[in-house]
């Protein structure tokens with residue numbers, strides 16, 4: 001067997017085109033503001049890509065770039081102003097923030113109704129309670145890819161490797177909501193290869209290049225590789241040893257071109273949803 005490639009770039013392009021069509025029919029533009037503080041170099045690229053994708057789909061998108069020396073109080077005041085601005089439907093505070101600002105404080109300052117990252121504890125709590133709310137973009141994108149790959153979720157054994165607030169935990173909640181039997185693995189998990197070998201669905205969100213080896217993949221499993229790791233050579237690789245996994249998996253996402261583009265498309269999907277909900281449309 002050799003795995004089918006799950007083309008996240010193509011699925012994301014279709015999703016964005018669908019959003020563009022819906023926005024063109026609205027007669028008004030949903031507003032997205034990305035707040036960037038300081039000069040984290042990777043953030044520069046991500047923020048530009050988000051802004052470009054948002055504009056192309058017809059959103060009113062702008063980036064608020066604050067200097068590295070911005071205090072936590074100043075950032076919170078900026079977020080409060082965006083919360084109060086009726087033209088703003090979605091607010092994303094780009095992470096990482098400078099070390100002198102507490103990320104939790106910034107996340108909790110965002111109006112949950114405008115929290116298009118889905119990171120606010122109100123939205124995390126809604127997800128964990130099975131209630132509607134804004135869902136984090138990367139896990140949401142991963143669910144779209146699983147659906148597109150025709151993966152059977154009900155009753156399937158799924159493993160999520162990683163338990164971060166932004167990827168692992170919400171991913172596990174979404175899989176649980178889709179009736180998977182979910183294992184959440186992390187750095188203290190005993191026998192990670194053994195846990196992985198039982199799984200019909202593998203979601204790797206660790207941040208360790210090619211940690212998941214080919215012989216950890218159950219024959220016919222569907223593999224979603226969230227990891228984005230830049231090697232010293234400059235090459236981007238995932239958390240899964242891609243070439244090794246190919247003969248075992250039924251379908252697998254590449255890095256790049258897998259989950260990453262879906263994260264941006266789902267940010268736009270969340271922004272449209274937030275806009276429609278806020279405006280009672």
Ligand SMILES: NC(=O)C1=CN([C@@H]2O[C@H](COP(=O)(O)OP(=O)(O)OC[C@H]3O[C@@H](n4cnc5c(N)ncnc54)[C@H](OP(=O)(O)O)[C@@H]3O)[C@@H](O)[C@H]2O)C=CC1
Pocket residue numbers: 138161162163164165166167168185186187188189192205206207208226227228229259260261263
């Ligand atoms: N494609 C996309 O759009 C996105 C990609 N990413 C990428 O996804 C990856 C994960 O991101 P994020 O969740 O923010 O990372 P975090 O560093 O916040 O979390 C990593 C998780 O992996 C676990 N872990 C670390 N080492 C091991 C190990 N040896 N075995 C098992 N588990 C381990 C940690 O466990 P513990 O909790 O015990 O410390 C932790 O739960 C990164 O490569 C990141 O770049 C992130 C966001 C979006």
Ligand SMILES: Nc1nc(=O)c2c([nH]1)NC[C@@H]1CN(c3ccc(C(=O)N[C@@H](CCC(=O)O)C(=O)O)cc3)C=[N+]21
Pocket residue numbers: 046049092093094095096117137138228236255256257258259260261263264
């Ligand atoms: N508040 C906040 N929300 C986020 O969602 C958030 C964040 N902060 N901080 C950083 C991480 C990372 N992230 C990515 C988005 C797109 C790609 C992406 O488009 N990747 C492409 C290109 C990769 C490349 O060439 O660099 C791909 O995988 O094909 C990757 C990673 C969002 N994040």
